[in-house]
Amino acid sequence: MIADARTALAVEGLEGGYGDSAVLHGVTLDVRPAEIFAILGKNGMGKTTLLKTMMGLLPARGGRVEVLGADVSRWAPYRITRLGVSYVPQEKSIFQDLSVEENLRLALREVSEFTDRLDAVAQWFPVLKSRHRQRAGTLSGGEQKMLLIGRALLTKPRLVLVDEISEGLQPAMVTRLREVLTQERRARGLAIVLVEQNVDFALALADRYAVLKVGAVVETGRTADAGARERIERHLVL
């Protein structure tokens, strides 16, 4: 399948891994603009590896990745980012010694927009504004997650890839996050790829899903379809 501008993300026969071990064995999927797509699966099935390979953080050993119509299979992460892609990794990769505000500022290439964008982000996560001068490393684990998400959305991306976003957040925050992502999708046509353990969260938010098993997609479908949950959970148990 060839991607055109009407595809936010297209992955075809993607292979990848670390060192000796091959993790992805020909992953194929596509995500449309303004679509929320959940990638589910048990631990160690290659979900994080898939995101990292799509972002160019790990080399693709085969297959292709197209983002917003451009073939990015061999691109460095910073070039992919410039297309309007944000990546929220699972590990809390913030700049520990910089302040909250400095962390946010670094995400923007056009600094003049910063104040407006900060206000927008602070509406969702007030802590990012009230603690803007605090050293980011001293934020609690959950607050660091908010900073990561805030930083990703600050740039008004067209596609975000998020890894285990709901982990470590208090339930009220998880609900807030769901609202934020839905709103961004509706308002700006943001496409979102979620890697999730939390099936409830994924089903409540996503339009379509794919289940990854041993580095390959074994199940895809619409979350609204009858029996979607059963089909997903069957793969999570076995």
Place this chain on the structure above:
Amino acid sequence: MVDSARHERESRAWPVLPSAGPRWRVLGAGFVLLLALLAASALVLGEYAQQILSQAFFFAIAAVTVDLLWGYTGILTFGQSAFFGVGVYTVAIALAYYVEGVLGTAIVMLAAMVAAALIGAAVGWLSFFDRASPIYVAIVTLALPVVVTQVILSGGAYTGSSSGLPIPAPAISIAQWYWISGALLLLVAMGGYVLVSSDAGRILVAIRENEERCRYLGLRTSRLKIRLMAACSAVAALAGSCYVLFGSVAAHSYGDFVFGTELVVWTALGGRGTLIGPILGTVGVNYVSAVLGGNLPFVWLLFVGFAFVLIVVYLPQGLVPAIGGVLSRATRAAASLVRGRGAVVAAERGRAAMPQVRAAASTRGAPQEDATTGVEQRTPVLELRDVSKRYGSLQVLDGVSFQARRGEVVGIVGPNGAGKTTLLRCIADGRERSGGDVLVNGRHIAGLPPQECVALGVSRKFQTPNVFDALSVLDCLRVARSYRASTSPWRRSYTVELPEPALHTVHVSGLLARLDEPAAHLSHGAKQALELAMVLALEPTVLLLDEPTAGLTREERAAIGSVLTELARSHRLCILLIEHDLDFVREISTRLVVLHMGKVLVDGPLAEVAESEVIRTIYVGGGTRT
């Protein structure tokens, strides 16, 4: 899921592998090969080459100590030249003024090693206090050679100052020196190999990978590093004291920081953390410099500089790892041609790994017996009195007081930023809190560092998984277990005995089939499970868990939950658990403590608190439950 009883029976039945493994074969083969190489080269090489190589061999011994410190343990040191210089000058001064004869020389050499070891220990003591950043040791060891050089230069005629101190040369021929230096290098390299492949060597790598985790596993890392520093200093001094006999003149340049830096450069070029790399790097650079320096004066420096830049840019790991990588890819390609798919290899690996983990007989008295006594039920195993913590102007904990008893699972819930992780930190490290008291088993933790808190029975799992990425799963478990089991600096155990709960965790998380994989390859969730197993291997009485099931699937979560419930019930552990998944908390906790803005808002039995209005308003939000 395999039921745990059957699994346990099986695990106890597993045979223990003999501890003489492939490493003795590697050692034997390496020894024979290198000795043969030495013998053959002695026949072929002329006197000039032998002289250059002898010098390089002595330098290589010092480079091996740099590799042990830097490549394996992560201690960047520029000061090994200073210890080499201590050896050079102790022997030179003694022979020039006080001592003669073989016995006298031998005693002086021994004295030089002892002196260097003492200085090394002092340097370690200065650099490796808890919370010292790794840059401390680099600075201290950078200063040390400068001090040594200044002492030599200001010694006037006594030390020979800048013109050097000649000594009477012993009657040893160049050919003999070639054998002596070669054999000594071989011996030191073999000793190094035995150390790094031993149980203690595994801990050295663990320190390099994550020293904080080591401390929280009860390991006294500072003491280990000081000992290593002292031993490496003594070996460098031995090399220096032999070298001065060989060269029969002591010069200050053998103790200065240029030489110290060169040792680091040679180690880096050859490939740090490989032992053989630094040897090849040192010998190669010295030999090539000498040969080219003779034929192409001046231009050779350009060659060496150019080669250095190329290696740094294209082979940042050094030469040996790069060559090793090519070789292993080639063998893998060959193997996959023969065997077909890689999956078969993985399966075989998994099966071979099975007998490596087994259940340990508990090292402490069965706690179940006293579980029924009322005394235990009443006295808290953990008590917090008015604990507070501030980071600068930010008050994170404000007068937190509560008690917890054996057999309790206390769920700590609260909004993000309420101070939950800080609370655990204040229990696991006596130096963390700004005010108040923490008592474990009735004893004040006062200002005890984490490794001492482990001795009181506290162990902590971090919020983000903390494992040793460069080590295999099995080695991570062994390092964790070394607090309970003895650690040998020469033997290597190929098995690990784990207490039942840790073993069970390894089993239910599927890690049993992946024991030989580097921890870096594990998924986030598998790392979580591994760290939990590592923490349980300490057999704690107070277990602090910071979101232990984040990143796990519901099934894995349930399995871990049952491990925890069982720990509290039959092993009478006191568990403090931070979790956001209220369903999970409800399932396994007996009590809830709600933390909000650094204060305990509610503390009570699960049933009361979980359904209370407080939880709904501050935590779940909007009156809805997720």
